[in-house]
Amino acid sequence: MSDRMPALRASHGLAPFEQVKQYLKAQLAAGEWTPGTLMPSEAALVTQFGVSRMTVNRALRELQLEGLVDRVQGVGTFAAQLHRVSSSLVIRDIHEEIVARGHIHHATVHLAREEQASAHAAQRLGVALGTRVFHTLIVHYENGVALQCEDRYVNPECAPDYLGVDFTKITPTHYLLDVAPLREAHFSVQAGLPSAREAKLLGLKTTDPCLIVARRTSNGSVPITQARLVHPAGHYQIEGVFQP
Amino acid sequence: MSDRMPALRASHGLAPFEQVKQYLKAQLAAGEWTPGTLMPSEAALVTQFGVSRMTVNRALRELQLEGLVDRVQGVGTFAAQLHRVSSSLVIRDIHEEIVARGHIHHATVHLAREEQASAHAAQRLGVALGTRVFHTLIVHYENGVALQCEDRYVNPECAPDYLGVDFTKITPTHYLLDVAPLREAHFSVQAGLPSAREAKLLGLKTTDPCLIVARRTSNGSVPITQARLVHPAGHYQIEGVFQP
DNA sequence: TGCATAAGCTTGTCTATACAAGTATAGTTC
DNA sequence: GAACTATACTTGTATAGACAAGCTTATGCA
Known part of the structure; x- marks a missing residue:
């Protein structure tokens, strides 16, 4: 040596x-x-x-x-004690995900407007009641089949031009990640039932089980966006691998 | 300098x-x-x-x-393009998880035996049809409420004494992580409906939505165990944080 | 015996230098 | 103009040496 x-x-x-x-x-x-x-x-x-x-x-x-x-x-x-299996879970843009499977993605916009935050919306996004917020409701399809109903609130301070975007061409996730520097994301995954409106948009009954992902992103203390992503059971799953 | x-x-x-x-x-x-x-x-x-x-x-x-x-x-x-939010998701032992919430965990064992792997079981665990496998069916309770139905197959080569364990005291996850060196874990999360037996064990109807986690662990090419974890909707959620 | 100290191990980090390898660009040649 | 080439800049990695800091154990003193 x-x-x-x-x-x-x-x-x-x-x-x-x-x-x-x-x-x-x-x-x-x-x-x-x-x-x-x-x-x-x-x-x-x-x-x-x-x-x-x-x-x-x-x-x-x-x-x-x-x-x-x-x-x-x-x-x-x-x-190391391997009593905890820590896995790298990747949350991807749904457009990217569908295209990666070789399928065709399209989206329909059912709501895109400015609102005064209701108590519910204010709590979800983490802003004061009555704050000006953007609200979109979009359904994403994979090869024509409804895959995800995306109910999203956005903080106008982080993305002032949000409502000007054509969401049939660019997904909110993609746009927001481009525009607003994101440094923190919380999410939860659970099974549940769709709301009446969600069921209608996804072509389900309100008793059909769904996988519901709630995701809130922020940059430090400033909330950026909160999304409720509802997927019909069986059509969507989250996968992960742990491989040292 | x-x-x-x-x-x-x-x-x-x-x-x-x-x-x-x-x-x-x-x-x-x-x-x-x-x-x-x-x-x-x-x-x-x-x-x-x-x-x-x-x-x-x-x-x-x-x-x-x-x-x-x-x-x-x-x-x-x-x-970096942050189009992918990669989060560190930790899959914990359910006993640990319940105790960490300050609650009481107990489990009931409904099946613990050796079987010849059926086509279904063989595929799930990743062994040849007819191989000797261990099969357990355990329900976990948090403060007396059914939280998880754990249907598990185990490769006897990796844990020969598996059936001798008292699963009301040690969870299969905990025991297996102690006994078998694990170097790989695949999992998927989806919403779905419980089987008739699972519904009965969890006190649900077969139309009640559930969060279903499928987890398969292996050491390289040797499969160790495969588990189907069924949770009643609303009683269980997976949470994660992304923080650089 | 009890306690302080020193020696000897461990990991944690920084430095200066060196070379390999990939890319972009300006300049040269045809 | 097109193709090649030399150069300069980038990251990728290895090395020997140095010192800091934490732990364990042996040693010597009271």
């Missing part, structure tokens, strides 16, 4: 820090270190792989970010 | 790479660089902050991992 060694990527196609990472991942997956077990120190891995400590450090640091190991200064690196 | 400078943590309480990170995050949140905008190069930040390039590089690399910036070799660093 005293001689400067050229990065030996050609042999494995992987950068050294990736090789160390993959090795540790493989050993963890093989059960070599059960959760809580002390794993090799950086120094040990340095001699084992013949790389510098910074390289090993990067590998271990990234594994820590991924939640695969716990590191304690002065003590060592431990295989 | 020619003189070796002692890490000036005391002044801000933050490591230099964290300071750079926080600065960039704040500017991004303030809309300084709208999505797609070219951000300062590493060299520029080096002179601006008076730190080494490796320090700036770490800050930018971590921002990239967090999805806040896109980096292209040979071109530069760009403010």
Whole structure:
């Protein structure tokens, strides 16, 4: 290691820090270190792989970010307790999602106006009662089948030109993400029943189960938008993968 | 910068790479660089902050991992398009979840036996038809109210003593995470209707909407367990936050 | 025995330097 | 004008050395 060694990527196609990472991942997956077990120190891995400590450090640091190991200064690196499966869930723009499946998306606009926030709307969006808000109600179709009823309130301060957008061409999600810098999003997913109006728009009975996603985005303390997304059961599901 | 400078943590309480990170995050949140905008190069930040390039590089690399910036070799660093809101969703053990709310959890076991995998079960778990599998059916209650019906298949190779566990004391999820190293989890969330048996166990009608989570975990190519978790609508929701 | 101290391990971070590799552009040649 | 080339700039990564900070254990003193 005293001689400067050229990065030996050609042999494995992987950068050294990736090789160390993959090795540790493989050993963890093989059960070599059960959760809580002390794993090799950086120094040990340095001699084992013949790389510098910074390289090993990067590998271990990234594994820590991924939640695969716990590191304690002065003590060592431990295989993580995997009692929580943390998954990266991606909420996508529905247009993108439908197009990615190779299908055709279109939308119908049933409401797009300015309102004085009712108690209900004010609470949903997180603004004062009576504040000026934009309100849209749009139904999204996949290959002609109603997939989502989108009932949305928007804070005019964050998107003053919102009502000027042609929502049959650009989805509110897409437009808002372009216009308003978003730095926080809360969402909840639950099963429930559609309102009478939603049922009518989606061609359902009010007793048909739906998957309902509520999403509120804000930039710090300033609320941007709140959406209630109603999907007929069976036509929509959220999927996720956890893969270290 | 020619003189070796002692890490000036005391002044801000933050490591230099964290300071750079926080600065960039704040500017991004303030809309300084709208999505797609070219951000300062590493060299520029080096002179601006008076730190080494490796320090700036770490800050930018971590921002990239967090999805806040896109980096292209040979071109530069760009403010990320936030058209995808990627959220860290944590799937927790239901016992933990109920206890964390300060409530009381108990469970009733309605089935716990070995079976030859039916076509249906084999497909769900991902094993060959007729394979020996464990099958449990457990209802979880929060303060006496039925919250979840857990219909689960387990690969005996991964947890040979599974049927010996007292599931009124330890949940299958908890036991399996202890016993079998898990390195992959797929899940889907949808609204739907309970089966006749599930409806009976949960005290519902078969027309009452439910939130249904299907989760399959494996260790590489070896399937560990598959669970169908049925929750009465309104009694359960999945929540998530996205916060850079 | 009890306690303080020092040594020796661990991880956490920063630096200066080096080279590899990808991209854009200005300039040159045909 | 079109195609090639050299250059300059970008990010990607590796390295050796240094020091900080936290934990454990052995050591010496009272």
